[in-house]
Amino acid sequence: MLKSHFVSDITPELDGKEVTLAGWVHNVRDLGGKKFILLRDNSGIGQVVLEKGTEPFEIAKDITLESTLTVKGIVKADKRAPRGVEVHAKEIQILSTAKTPLPLDVSGKVNADIDTRLRERLLDLRRLEMESVIKIQSEAIKGFREYLYSQRFVEIFTPKIIATATEGGAQLFPVIYFGKEAFLAQSPQLYKELLAGAVERVFEIAPAWRAEESDTPFHLSEFLSADIEMAFADYNDVMNIVEDTIINMINKVKEKNVEELKILNYELPNIKKPIRRITYSDAIELLQKSGVKIKFGDDISTPELRTLNKELGEDLYFITDWPASARPFYTRRKQSNSELSESFDLIYRFVEIASGSSRNYRRETLEEELKLRGLNPVNFEFFLKWFDYGMPPHAGVGIGVQRLMIMFTGIQNVKEIALFPRDKKRLVP
Numbered sequence: 483m484l485k486s487h488f489v490s491d492i493t494p495e496l497d498g499k500e501v502t503l504a505g506w507v508h509n510v511r512d513l514g515g516k517k518f519i520l521l522r523d524n525s526g527i528g529q530v531v532l533e534k535g536t537e538p539f540e541i542a543k544d545i546t547l548e549s550t551l552t553v554k555g556i557v558k559a560d561k562r563a564p565r566g567v568e569v570h571a572k573e574i575q576i577l578s579t580a581k582t583p584l585p586l587d588v589s590g591k592v593n594a595d596i597d598t599r600l601r602e603r604l605l606d607l608r609r610l611e612m613e614s615v616i617k618i619q620s621e622a623i624k625g626f627r628e629y630l631y632s633q634r635f636v637e638i639f640t641p642k643i644i645a646t647a648t649e650g651g652a653q654l655f656p657v658i659y660f661g662k663e664a665f666l667a668q669s670p671q672l673y674k675e676l677l678a679g680a681v682e683r684v685f686e687i688a689p690a691w692r693a694e695e696s697d698t699p700f701h702l703s704e705f706l707s708a709d710i711e712m713a714f715a716d717y718n719d720v721m722n723i724v725e726d727t728i729i730n731m732i733n734k735v736k737e738k739n740v741e742e743l744k745i746l747n748y749e750l751p752n753i754k755k756p757i758r759r760i761t762y763s764d765a766i767e768l769l770q771k772s773g774v775k776i777k778f779g780d781d782i783s784t785p786e787l788r789t790l791n792k793e794l795g796e797d798l799y800f801i802t803d804w805p806a807s808a809r810p811f812y813t814r815r816k817q818s819n820s821e822l823s824e825s826f827d828l829i830y831r832f833v834e835i836a837s838g839s840s841r842n843y844r845r846e847t848l849e850e851e852l853k854l855r856g857l858n859p860v861n862f863e864f865f866l867k868w869f870d871y872g873m874p875p876h877a878g879v880g881i882g883v884q885r886l887m888i889m890f891t892g893i894q895n896v897k898e899i900a901l902f903p904r905d906k907k908r909l910v911p
Contacts, residue, residue, distance in 0.1 A: 483575060487501045492528055497558060498557065501555065501569060502553065503528065503530070504577075506522045507546070508522040508527055516532065517539060520564070526565075528564065529563045529568040530555065531558075536571070538573065538574035541576065542576070550577040552577065554573040555572050586606055596898065603902060604911070612898075613742075614742035618746075619899070622734065622735050634682075638674065640667070640688070642666060642690075643659060645664055654693055655693050669880055670686050671880070672865045674686060675711055678711040678876045679868065682874075683712045684710075685709060685711070689707070691703060699897070700895075702896055704900075707881065708881040709879070709880045709881070714875060717825060717838060720878060721826055721838070723879075724879055729754075746892055751889060753798055758798075762803050762822075779808070784832055798830055800827070806823040813842070825837075826838055828881075830888060835881060835882055841876050844873075848869060
């Protein structure tokens with residue numbers, strides 16, 4: 483039986499029409515003379531009625547939760563039914579029978595801890611809350627793409643097996659590449675810079691890997707990164723693009739994901755332009771006045787960001803002009819020999835969700851910055867050589883998608899947002 487409709491397509495206006503549905507058994511109520519099956523597909527949950535004495539009733543006698551089936555039947559409007567309509571089954575076919583008992587309650591009546599949910603991940607992803615997260619993320623990413631396309635950006639696809647560290651750090655996953663050591667990419671940074679020198683405005687949404695020891699609700703070993711790079715621009719231009727992109731994403735989700743936001747019982751924050759910008763120096767001074775023991779040059783980590791968030795009273799804000807020594811070699815200084823850089827982090831409450839900067843675009847400057855960080859320019863020749871051929875001034879940003887989705891879903895753990903998370907403890911499923 484071929485599926486003719488999704489559950490959400492079944493409305494009282496179809497009363498008397500024959501339809502075929504397919505999906506998962508979300509719940510079953512047996513009233514003796516009738517069985518009521520709540521059937522779930524990717525559009526929602528609908529009610530199927532099986533009358534005693536009919537073949538469908540006998541076939542479904544021992545049906546289990548989360549089994550998959552197809553149902554052919556007649557639509558009947560009924561105000562008592564979910565959505566005001568139900569389907570009375572004429573034919574039913576059980577496609578796959580689920581084991582019982584289930585290791586996780588998909589209906590959500592019995593709560594499970596996060597370790598159980600991640601271990602039984604497919605069942606967890608069938609929960610309405612997780613389906614909502616998936617759909618919201620899909621719509622938000624669609625909004626990200628659409629806005630950038632409208633601004634003449636080109637989508638790119640860069641290598642994920644690389645010869646050397648992108649940022650010179652130690653947080654790398656080595657792999658054996660035809661007998662040689664290579665690494666999983668920390669980011670598309672160097673390649674997206676080069677491509678900005680070819681087609682001017684580029685973006686990419688792709689996985690990246692960092693072998694971080696941190697085991698917090700905000701860290702993953704494999705994460706989804708949304709990257710933007712634009713030529714003939716500086717970090718102020720990129721912050722403007724980030725503002726517009728995020729606001730477009732929020733508007734898309736508000737329009738398209740009303741039901742999903744209801745299921746999550748979450749209201750999106752009201753973000754308006756301009757998003758507040760505070761310099762690193764001013765942030766340090768504000769924290770010091772708040773009694774935080776911190777000095778210029780220190781990182782502003784989560785505990786300090788919590789305090790800063792309270793002091794600013796803002797959901798979303800940029801911290802700009804970070805110390806150059808705390809930034810990668812490709813980050814441009816505010817002026818020659820300045821200890822400050824043209825850089826920014828975008829913070830949602832107390833979580834860093836994006837980091838960007840103006841880039842160095844002259845070879846001699848890049849070589850100097852590499853040496854200052856104890857790195858050998860020879861190891862970056864594959865990148866540096868192209869700066870001999872007219873590289874333009876450029877700037878860009880990398881956005882952690884799962885962290886950004888905290889703002890879009892209200893879920894406070896990126897391990898829940900990642901479909902199959904990879905961290906220190908998890909390599910399966």
